[in-house]
Amino acid sequence: MDCPKCHSDMETVDFGTDISVKRxxxxxxLYCKGETLHQIRDEWLADTVLDTxxxxxxAKHNEIRDIPCPGCASTMETVEDEDQTHIILDICPACDGVFLDAGELTDIKNVTLMDHVRRLLTMLGR
Ligand SMILES: [Zn+2]
Ligand SMILES: [Zn+2]
Structure with missing residues (x-):
């Protein structure tokens, strides 16, 4: 499998027992299925291990648009992340694959953690 942005090889990286991505x-x-990305969002430290x-x-590669999906070669669409609209993901409309540029997973996870903290503080404030 070739990287759609820089055409280097993509290797399989496992996290835990049920999460596997291509890096x-x-x-x-990073390339994975949409459902895998949802799992990764809930996994503590997954970004540290996977997003190296x-x-x-x-950030430079984020400017590259209309890349072919590494999984099925359909043209991927750029979609804003549902929670953090400054993060632009490449999503395949055909096979539900998602391509994340380096740093994007960390970005997703960090603000998610901040959201948890904020929620906790709100609870404590009551
Ligand atoms: Zn690459
Ligand atoms: Zn695809």
């Missing part, structure tokens, strides 16, 4: 050996971009690429490279 680009060149730019650190350079966020600076990822």
């Amino acid at each position: 680009c050996t060149g730019c650190g971009g 690429g350079s966020a600076a490279v990822g």
Whole structure:
């Protein structure tokens, strides 16, 4: 499997027993299914283990649009993340694959953690 952004090889990276993603050996971009991304959102430290690429490279690659899906070669669509609209994800309309540039998963997870903290503080304030 080739990375759609920099054409390096993508390797399989497992997290725990039921999460498996493809990570680009060149730019650190991540590819997985939409449902896997939902699982990853709830996994403590998943971003630290999986999202090891350079966020600076990822930010540059985020400008590359209309990439072919690494899974099925359909053209992927750029979609704003439902929770954090500053994060632009590449989503495949055909197979539900998601491509995340390096740093994007960390971004998703960090604000999610902040949201948890905020919710906790609200509860304590009552
Ligand atoms: Zn790449
Ligand atoms: Zn696809």
